[in-house]
Amino acid sequence: MDSNTEVLVGWRSGSHGWDALVERYSRLVWSVPRSFRLSHADAADVYQCTWLCLAEHLTRIRRPEGLGLWLVRTATRQSIAVVRARGREVPLDLWEPESPLPAPDEVAVTTDRQRRLWTALTTLNERCQRLLRIAAHSPELSYAQVAETLGIKVGTVGPTRSRCLAELRRKVEGLR
Structure with missing residues (x-):
């Protein structure tokens, strides 16, 4: 198998160097975003961005033997950027x-x-x-608790409530 130097020189001269690089480092690059537990779509984006960065900077690679490390660092930076961006996003349904x-x-x-x-x-x-305020705002209270709060007998809570509701109903209808 060709060394990174030979592959880079071959790619720069127009031979099949790019395919050899992708084949050699594909699994490594893919493993980085997956180690960040990114979704498949986000990991695929990081994978593609990493290779795009390499294509953009390929002529600047000074140490071809460190290409694997360069790819890992680039994929890591891209993954961190995605994680940060996702942390700032608010799902749309929260706004609806x-x-x-x-x-x-x-x-x-x-x-x-x-x-x-x-x-x-x-x-x-x-x-x-x-x-009626207690009944509306604290329906979980028992008649005994309501009676104690109001200072009335337990047996009068139900009938008093019924009379108060009937009176309220009459007054509401009178305001129409």
Whole structure:
């Protein structure tokens, strides 16, 4: 097999030196990006960029016997660049809303409903306001915990909540 010097001289003179270089170092160059655990596509890009760099700098190689090391260093630099670039990328789906944006008329209707609900809630007595806020924001609480928080009997939580919701419903409907 020809030495690197003979292959480089042959390539520079137009013979088949390039194919011999690729055959000789292909596995080595390919192993570098794969050692960085790059995807197959990214590793293929690094592989191609490494060979492109060699083609661009082939006439500047002073020590042909160090060509393997040069290829490894170049592939390493390329792999690190890909890793850094991937670390800065944000997947596109993080920027897209989870659901389509509502139409402006839907936003207006929802905003109006929320305004009427909060207006009606503030007209309820303090006990109903507190009970409904607890029910809305802490549904996991048991009746015993709600009763203790409000200072009422456990048996009155359910009926009081029902009366408060009925009153809230009447007030919301009255605001239409």
